[in-house]
Amino acid sequence: MIIKRLLMSVAALALSTGLAHAQFSDGKVKIGVLTDLSGTYSDLAGQGNIVAAQMAAEDAGGKINGMPIEIVSADHQNKADIASAIARKWYENEGVDAIADLVTTAAARAVREISKEKGKIDLISGAASLPLTNDWCSPTGFHWTYDNFATGAGTAASVTKQGGSSWFFLTADYAFGHDLQAQSERAIKANGGEIKGGVRHPFPNADFSSFLLQAQASGAKIIGLANAGADTINAIKQAKEFGITKSQNLVGLLIFITDIHSLGLETAQGMMLTTGFYWDIDDQTRAFAKRFAAKMNGRMPSMIQAGVYSAVSHYLKSIQAAKTDEGVKVADKMRELPIKDFFAKNGKLRPNGRMVHDMYLAQVKTPAESKGPWDYYKILRTIPGDEAFQPLSENTCPLVKK
């Protein structure tokens, strides 16, 4: 009897301390930015994401309910094993409450699994693959900026509607490229377009001339680039060199502003693309971009970097409202609160973790239209969030009730 009572009081004690912890673990809010700091994606994500997260923390006043906000960061080198080792260390030993960015699908998926298991929050901005909000979805996982459906299918549908009726794909031969091609193909077929073929190129690849000649021989009106970063840049440059752009049009299915900066307007002019953010849309975006550029040697934020700011800032607001940093509760609060900032004017979170916000169909300016560096896009159309992102009826995430 005494032993039983003793056990009960020990249990009660454990429970009460547990509850005390559930309010604010270790007396601070700690966010880890896990990104590519040295490889292919370090310009479009990388250091800029750390700066964006720090800006979000500053704007929240650096403290929440008296608890200091701390931003830590690490380089996952685009490798899933390194990403999961860092995520475990952060969650288990260093009291990290949420991990942001996670560019590259492999890294995002690995960390998603660990976050789900530990009930911690992930705020994915950089990765593109659609399964992150479908089969791999999580109650505490969010996908913020864009995905292959929004950029790939969005661009493909617009181009097909404007007369780009036959397509040939140059696809990066790994999970992301395959997913991007699949999303785009669906949109093309749905709009009455035809797929003439495609070729899967090694990743990364420097010389595209051979693949471009095959695309030329196919006679397709549009050459769809289901790749990213340096691959896309090289393919576009070389298409121009081989005179392919005279008879066929190139469409990048995932283009970042850093790609345009690197290509130069002379080469990139006229291209259509879908983006989740552009710095020169209104006063709010310009104000953010100006602050960001001041800290980043004059570089304007990419959509991924702006997305990290928005995600971290919404996370911090939700902690304040929920009065705890416990993952599941904060995630519920995040879904409850609307997202209103310079990035998402009317954003909302779906049960599968997808942040739905307006996307933009843009065209790259000609050198004559551009006023200087980073003045690159003409916004042709604002795509409303519900049209831009995958309809919930097609979603396979078990958290979505149908």
Add this chain to the structure above:
Amino acid sequence: MTLLFGIPIQALFGQLLLGLINGAFYAMLSLGLALIFGLLNIINFTHGAQYMMGAFVAWLVLGHAGLGYWAALLLAPLLVGALGILIERTMLSRLYKLDHLYGLLLTFGLALVIEGGFRQLYGISGAPYAVPEELQGGWNLGFMYLPIYRGWVVLASLFLCLGTWLLIEKTKLGSYLRAATENPQLVQAFGVNVPVLVTLTYGFGVALAAIAGVLAAPIYSVNPLMGSNIIIVVFAVVVIGGMGSILGAIVTGFMLGLLEGLTKVFYPEAASTVIFVVMAIVLMIKPQGLFGKGS
């Protein structure tokens, strides 16, 4: 339309020509590498970084001094070659008596440091560099459209390769070089300053890499990792040709470019691995390489 293996023969010609262009880069880079290995016994892993620096010199002199492509073609090998000589004098020269491994570690480490530095300064996604005005446009060959610039690259590469080969095989200086490769002590005893010869050879090999970098700048984006992407393939080319064999490096460079071009038509997924498959086969059958003399 005539078909060959299910591919229109015109398309095949086009692909072979493209293969030749890529082969030109392989040949230029492996040439410098083979030259350095032949005389210095150093596997120069910095070669990729030096190629990248050549491209960056072209971009930097254009942006800061307004000097165009042709000036860069002259300046890049001089500047990067001088840097190479500095590296040889201050660091590499201390390693000749040690195992190959030390040279490899040093040059590999240097490559990482140089690439890291450029990445820090200029970011990863690269900078644009336009084709010089004189070489813009292209010819319609019937079976394909050949950009003039690519034709120029093949010619320039053939000229460099042939020139270097003649220099090594047919001139007095070349004979000193070859003799110094065989027996440096004896050549020194005849009054030839072997250490200077070694330094200049390294500088020359590095200058070749820098020229290749300038030639590559208008085709690929000028970015800090452009060298590390190509250098592994170039090493395979040198191994297949026979370590230290000048002729082997040139011939193998062009041939493997062609082979890679064909792979891109018939089985594109294997395009990045086919050269290594050939390397494995050659190493099994003739470990000293196709043109190697055997040790």
